[in-house]
Amino acid sequence: MQIRLNPRSPLLQLLLTLEWILLGLVAITQILVTTKLNIPTDIVFNEIGLLIFAVLGIAFPIAPLHKLVYIIAEFALIFLLTIKGNISLFQLLFIVLVIRNCVMLEGRSRSLVTGIALFSVLVCVSERLRSQSLLVQVDPDRTLLYWVGFIVMLGLVILFLQLLVESALAERKSREELMVANNRLREYAIQVEELATVQERNRIAREIHDSLGHSLTGFNLHLEAALQLLQSEPDEAKQLLLEAKQLGSTALNDVRVSVRALRSEPLEGRSFKSAIQSLVEEFQRSTGIAAQTDIDNLTDSDRQISPQLKIIVYRIVQESLTNISKHSEASLVNISCQVRNQDLEIVIEDNGKGFDITQNVSGFGLQGMQERVMAVSGNLEVKTSQGNGCKIIARFRNIWQF
Template sequence: MNSHLKINKHPFPSLLYLEWILLTITALIAVIPPPLRRFRPKPIEQSICGAFPDLSVCNLLPELSIYSLVGFALMGLLLPIKSKKYKIIYTIIEIALILITGLFGERFARVFPFLYIILVTRSCLIFNLPGRLFLTSLSFALFLFTTQLKYQLFSFQASPQAQERFRFLSLNWSLVFGLSLVFVLLMMNAVLSERHSREKLAIANEKLREYAMRIENQATLEERNRIAREIHDSLGHSLTALNLQLETALKLWQSNPGKAETFLATAKELGSKALKDVRQSVSTMRSNPLQEQSLDGAIASLLENFHRSNGILPIYQINLEYPLPPEINTAIYRITQESLTNISKYAYATEVRLELTTTRGNLRLIIQDNGRGFDLGQNTTGFGLHSMRDRTLALGGEFNINSAPGSGCKITVNIPLMRLK
């Protein structure tokens, strides 16, 4: 067979070991003499050899049963897993070996029902559910057929009372054997279902890990692009203007020192602005922006820096009833920082209000300005707004923004706290 399972790659090594143990037990049973000698049915090979005493094959029938049992045991080392044709051929050979062992072996005839249990176990490893059900039913039917055949042979040489006892024992044994096959089938289905679920869970975890890595890489790339844009738009612009001011001051230094000094003063202001932009970019890249500060203290520092940079004194109200988890503190800080940055750059506002409160298991952040506003249909694709929205949604919250040209902007963030306590 071109596709098979080797011992070290067997899907269930414990089942393979259990199969060997069961085969060893059946071999021991074959060696032990039967306790009820008088009720033992006459083997088929004795009937054949009695009818044809000159056949030399009669001497080989017991050895053939032994070879069949050994071959059946060795087949457990190679299980077809791909080709349907090889699976069917494999199963037919198994059934043939079981029938040879059961019909032509005098002592091995007592162990062949256990071989059907092994057959059902192997079928669960190589077939889907319909194939497993078919082979389980076929195993029980073959067992009944073989039992009935032995009963007919036994009835020719037994008294009516012995026939009745043998029929009763056969019926009980058939019921027990049928229930055993059903139990083995259900157990194997449960084991295989659990294995399949574990494999699916492992695949899902691996995909989730890969997806998380892609998201992390994408977030890192977007953050780098945002910082690059900020450096280009703010620091680059400031340094370019600074360079022009210094060049002009150098040209006027001999002819007009007073005017050159004015250009130098402007260059100094541009240098201070560039330094502030660098510090802001470094602050943005910090992994722990609060630096052991409380959330209300960190936001108060942001508002104070905003006041110094823009000349606008924000009106704020912060009421936190209890400490918040670190992930919420970081998210609220970043959202506030990004909102104040956008107001500084684009809003041209004269009034800013901030409200941060916790009520009834919910945290609410409201940031509002009276600036020039913008059209929501055209200005919601910026990285800053996406970043604020993603931080909110990652915590299971809601992010809303209301704005219109000439009407300012209002950002509202609601984050549930009950599941995070």
């Protein structure tokens, strides 16, 4: 047996509350009819039968055969209370039955049980009319009018309840599917984040191995050679020490670059324009490469651009300048960030030696930039060739919606 569905939907919760209200109304009416109107009924039999009928609503079966037995038991119990127990307001019991079975069944089975319930009500009313045991006596001359009014009213009530239950169940199913989809998206996001973290760590590990490791190795070799020549060739030893000092400065700068790449908040509370300017100024100091910028209109757009997009743009500029300092042999860099309507375009161009875009460029960090741009549905374009420098263009559409 399956415990009753948790009514997270307010509409479904209302229907289940209505079921208990109707059962309580039938029980109270039965007591009042027996004590006040002196209508002959077996109150003990009826109250026990109502209790059993209420207990049936606590759990629903799963297997089709069990559902069939459950439905037959409901109908049999209502007929028993109506014919033998002469219970009042038996129509409400059929309404409760319709609510339950609309929740339990699906498709044609649901409509079939609803139709049988409506037919069963008419049978019970006919029997009560024949035995003159209805709670309200009907004038024989108005029997036809009573029948028409009763059928129309009861049919509309049952139809309304079925549509209401179907709507509640459809809404609940949509909520469950949405919850499953959200959980999957959350799992995918975690996986993507873990993958991005691993890729970023691998990239930084390659940078440390290629740049810092190379600088420290040269630094150590220069020191060893300087120690050996210190007595015999002091001028040569001094030159080696000066070169070692330069290698040490290069290694320190590489460490600073790697640390900046690890920061989760690279802007550090600064404005977008100020962060880009600081990045360019530090690039010029550490490399001696001239840089020209055109980023004036970022000041007016700073508040509209989301923090996520600002970090992405910052990282693209940072990665581009790092690649230029390591590989391009350039003497001039032009950086442009333009906001037009709801679009943002970043261009980083150098006059260096360029490279063959068809070759393996994983060491140039272009893959990382491409992944960052695609994460926000942007577009990255790289224009370069041997001896003609490199131009990187990143475009983002509808940036106010991020």
